[in-house]
Amino acid sequence: MKKLLTLTVAGLMAAGPAMAELVFPSLSYRTGPYAAGGIPFADGYADYFTLLNERDGGIGGVMTRVPECETAYNTERGVECYEATRGEGALVYQPLSTGITYQLIPRVTADGIPLHTMGYGRTSAANGEVFEWVFNYPANYWDGASVIINYLLEQNEGSLEGQKIALLYHNSAYGREPIRTLEILAEEHGFELVQLAVDHPGQEQGNQWLTIRRERPDYVVMWGWGVMNQVAVQEAANIRYPMDQFIGNWWAGAEHDVMPAGADADGYLSLNMNVLGDLPVFDEIQQYVHDAGLAAGDGSNLGSVLYTRGMYAAMLAAEAARTAQEIHGVDQIDASMMRDGMEALEITEERMEELGMPGVGPAFEVTCANHGGPGMGRIQQWNAADQEWVTLTDFIAPDDSVTQPLIEEDSMAFAEESGIEPRDCAM
Amino acid sequence: MFYREAGDFKTTYAADNQTFPIAFDRWRYWAVLFVAVFVIPLVINDYWANALLIPFLIYAIAAIGLNILTGYCGQVSLGTGGFMAVGAYATYKLMTAFVWMDMVTITLLSGLITAGVGVLFGLPSLRIKGFYLAVATLAAQFFLVWIFNRVPWFYNYSASGQINAPERMMFGVPVTGPNAEVWVKYLFALGFVIVLSWVARNLTRGSVGRQWMAIRDMDIAAEIIGVNPLKAKLTAFAISSFFVGVSGALLFSIFLGAVEVGEAFGISKSFLVLFMVIIGGLGSIFGSFAGAAFMVLLPVVLKIVGVDMFGWPTDIVQHLQFVIVGGLIVFFLIVEPHGLAQLWRLAKEKLRLWPFPH
Numbered sequence: 001m002k003k004l005l006t007l008t009v010a011g012l013m014a015a016g017p018a019m020a021e022l023v024f025p026s027l028s029y030r031t032g033p034y035a036a037g038g039i040p041f042a043d044g045y046a047d048y049f050t051l052l053n054e055r056d057g058g059i060g061g062v063m064t065r066v067p068e069c070e071t072a073y074n075t076e077r078g079v080e081c082y083e084a085t086r087g088e089g090a091l092v093y094q095p096l097s098t099g100i101t102y103q104l105i106p107r108v109t110a111d112g113i114p115l116h117t118m119g120y121g122r123t124s125a126a127n128g129e130v131f132e133w134v135f136n137y138p139a140n141y142w143d144g145a146s147v148i149i150n151y152l153l154e155q156n157e158g159s160l161e162g163q164k165i166a167l168l169y170h171n172s173a174y175g176r177e178p179i180r181t182l183e184i185l186a187e188e189h190g191f192e193l194v195q196l197a198v199d200h201p202g203q204e205q206g207n208q209w210l211t212i213r214r215e216r217p218d219y220v221v222m223w224g225w226g227v228m229n230q231v232a233v234q235e236a237a238n239i240r241y242p243m244d245q246f247i248g249n250w251w252a253g254a255e256h257d258v259m260p261a262g263a264d265a266d267g268y269l270s271l272n273m274n275v276l277g278d279l280p281v282f283d284e285i286q287q288y289v290h291d292a293g294l295a296a297g298d299g300s301n302l303g304s305v306l307y308t309r310g311m312y313a314a315m316l317a318a319e320a321a322r323t324a325q326e327i328h329g330v331d332q333i334d335a336s337m338m339r340d341g342m343e344a345l346e347i348t349e350e351r352m353e354e355l356g357m358p359g360v361g362p363a364f365e366v367t368c369a370n371h372g373g374p375g376m377g378r379i380q381q382w383n384a385a386d387q388e389w390v391t392l393t394d395f396i397a398p399d400d401s402v403t404q405p406l407i408e409e410d411s412m413a414f415a416e417e418s419g420i421e422p423r424d425c426a427m
Numbered sequence: 428m429f430y431r432e433a434g435d436f437k438t439t440y441a442a443d444n445q446t447f448p449i450a451f452d453r454w455r456y457w458a459v460l461f462v463a464v465f466v467i468p469l470v471i472n473d474y475w476a477n478a479l480l481i482p483f484l485i486y487a488i489a490a491i492g493l494n495i496l497t498g499y500c501g502q503v504s505l506g507t508g509g510f511m512a513v514g515a516y517a518t519y520k521l522m523t524a525f526v527w528m529d530m531v532t533i534t535l536l537s538g539l540i541t542a543g544v545g546v547l548f549g550l551p552s553l554r555i556k557g558f559y560l561a562v563a564t565l566a567a568q569f570f571l572v573w574i575f576n577r578v579p580w581f582y583n584y585s586a587s588g589q590i591n592a593p594e595r596m597m598f599g600v601p602v603t604g605p606n607a608e609v610w611v612k613y614l615f616a617l618g619f620v621i622v623l624s625w626v627a628r629n630l631t632r633g634s635v636g637r638q639w640m641a642i643r644d645m646d647i648a649a650e651i652i653g654v655n656p657l658k659a660k661l662t663a664f665a666i667s668s669f670f671v672g673v674s675g676a677l678l679f680s681i682f683l684g685a686v687e688v689g690e691a692f693g694i695s696k697s698f699l700v701l702f703m704v705i706i707g708g709l710g711s712i713f714g715s716f717a718g719a720a721f722m723v724l725l726p727v728v729l730k731i732v733g734v735d736m737f738g739w740p741t742d743i744v745q746h747l748q749f750v751i752v753g754g755l756i757v758f759f760l761i762v763e764p765h766g767l768a769q770l771w772r773l774a775k776e777k778l779r780l781w782p783f784p785h
Contacts (some may be wrong), residue, residue: 068734068741071736076686086473102687106591109605119733122587173687176588177586418593
């Protein structure tokens with residue numbers, strides 16, 4: 001009986017919030033049609049926090065913990081995961097799913113927990129005056145669409161007049177995000193936009209590629225995720241669509257998207273928001289995490305495109321937590337302090353260099369009004385012979401004159417719909 | 428000992444025909460209701476409500492609906508997800524078009540709209556049966572999801588194609604939207620469950636239900652003894668779709684809050700509800716509850732046991748869940764086609780004889 005009591009007490013103490021730690025829940029998906037993208041991202045996210053624990057003893061001396069919860073990219077499971085991990089003192093949520101993001105935006109706003117949707121989610125969350133708890137720095141979909149068009153303008157000597165651009169998109173909130181921006185850009189630059197929707201999960205695209213074969217668009221832009229990317233690249237190869245006129249967004253440009261098509265995928269273009277190649281931080285992860293047997297998953301993804309992005313997301317969260325600790329002068333921060341940290345986050349070239357990832361993303365700062373960052377992206381190309389992505393351009397800036405009014409319009413519509421009084425950031 | 432008819436004298440026909448002929452069952456029934464209505468709302472927390480109880484209640488309605496159609500009337504349907512989507516989109520359109528309307532009316536109207544759509548897709552059942560009907564309802568599933576994706580009017584031309592439940596008040600407290608307290612949502616769903624399951628129970632043991640069962644057991648014989656198959660099948664489709672529509676409406680308005688049709692109401696939802704009915708027990712109201720509870724609880728219990736207690740990787744636990752659900756379906760189909768409800772029935776039989784089985 002006494003033993004049982006001791007055990008119970010020990011169990012309670014282990015479960016209690018008394019232990020100082022920073023909790024970063026990872027709503028991951030390692031199963032289902034989107035697992036190919038979910039696994040490397042989740043591995044990168046978890047490994048970076050493990051590295052911080054092993055090398056530095058956490059953030060500001062407080063250990064981090066990353067409870068993982070499987071969502072299978074399903075919104076209902078996402079809600080369950082959110083509720084399950086919320087009570088553990090979650091500092092920030094990164095669900096890596098636009099669908100789950102839409103579920104969580106009202107909830108985190110009511111519960112006061114920041115939500116960081118890096119390069120996905122609701123684009124108009126960039127307006128910090130309306131979306132106090134939601135961040136989507138350093139870039140969002142509308143920026144991505146604009147960056148792609150800016151790149152194409154550059155390729156075509158500044159004019160897309162009379163060209164035909166097809167948008168192949170995942171028929172969900174995620175895939176539909178760039179349509180508004182592209183429609184306005186089409187009007188502005190005089191190109192024709194052909195919209196081709198691919199239904200979840202994205203294996204069936206025969207019809208869409210038949211249309212592409214018939215319409216012969218000058219460029220195909222893809223907003224795909226999961227198994228849809230692999231199928232699209234294969235289908236493009238099948239109809240011999242020129243790969244260097246086929247551009248994916250940053251969620252359609254990982255190694256596993258192009259590998260199945262083999263040599264036929266050579267020349268496929270995609271956006272990226274990170275730099276590629278050997279970052280010094282990878283050696284440290286290898287040393288402190290993988291060699292110590294602490295790697296998340298099977299440890300095979302180190303250095304891949306989405307692993308780097310997951311690690312980048314973790315780095316931004318860790319830096320925001322550090323900023324929050326500095327602002328409030330306490331080590332054990334809570335969710336609202338974390339929000340302050342995210343809003344005051346400043347990423348400089350020097351800081352990235354210090355962290356062992358020079359130039360991994362753009363340098364930027366977050367402000368009260370702008371939760372969206374600079375929105376820059378770079379174009380990369382797949383080299384099938386060497387099986388690696390080659391970065392073609394430097395960071396390209398989006399056309400803010402197009403995206404800004406859209407963000408304003410959509411966020412104000414949200415504010416009205418949900419009865420939010422926008423904050424005044426000028427104060 | 429305490430679970431038996433002896434000493435409980437029935438002096439009227441009504442008493443003889445009641446749902447719970449054994450006194451102990453009646454007390455248990457009222458006790459469950461009492462706990463559900465008066466105790467749980469006081470002690471409920473966000474996790475229990477959002478992860479377990481609210482989805483259980485909502486899926487229980489859907490399972491009862493499908494059970495009416497498949498279990499009682501014998502018409503196989505794979506269109507449950509599509510009909511739930513009709514309920515959800517009807518709710519959304521009503522909520523945004525008639526801002527003054529209260530949520531109970533909206534939910535019931537959504538059920539009625541779904542019933543209309545269900546009758547429309549039930550028409551083929553008059554000519555085709557079995558597999559062929561399953562395929563026809565499968566077409567309904569894909570058609571409905573496709574149309575909600577394709578026609579922007581259904582999602583009020585929003586850029587994302589999502590529908591979001593705005594905040595609505597009832598008796599001065601919000602029932603939908605992020606600011607609604609969980610006990611309000613829970614009670615709202617519970618109210619529908621209590622009323623609808625009472626209706627379902629009494630429909631299925633009345634003349635309508637007898638006609639359904641006659642059609643299920645042998646439609647030609649039923650026709651010969653005077654059951655009108657047109658009326659029986661279409662009422663089954665209408666009432667079943669009403670239940671399913673209400674459940675879709677609640678899933679959207681009080682549980683999810685934001686819905687994307689292909690993801691929330693895809694074919695996997697149809698199968699989920701079908702599995703609830705198969706595991707719970709075809710042709711049983713209790714089975715619908717048992718099946719819904721089982722399918723909602725299983726992933727959560729597995730997650731708590733596997734991930735939180737044993738520290739297994741999350742993907743292994745998820746795969747394990749597929750294996751267990753698949754295995755259980757095969758097991759129940761072979762060993763106990765009448766599902767959990769039959770096990771419950773057997774347990775009650777045994778209990779009557781206990782402690783002196785002969």
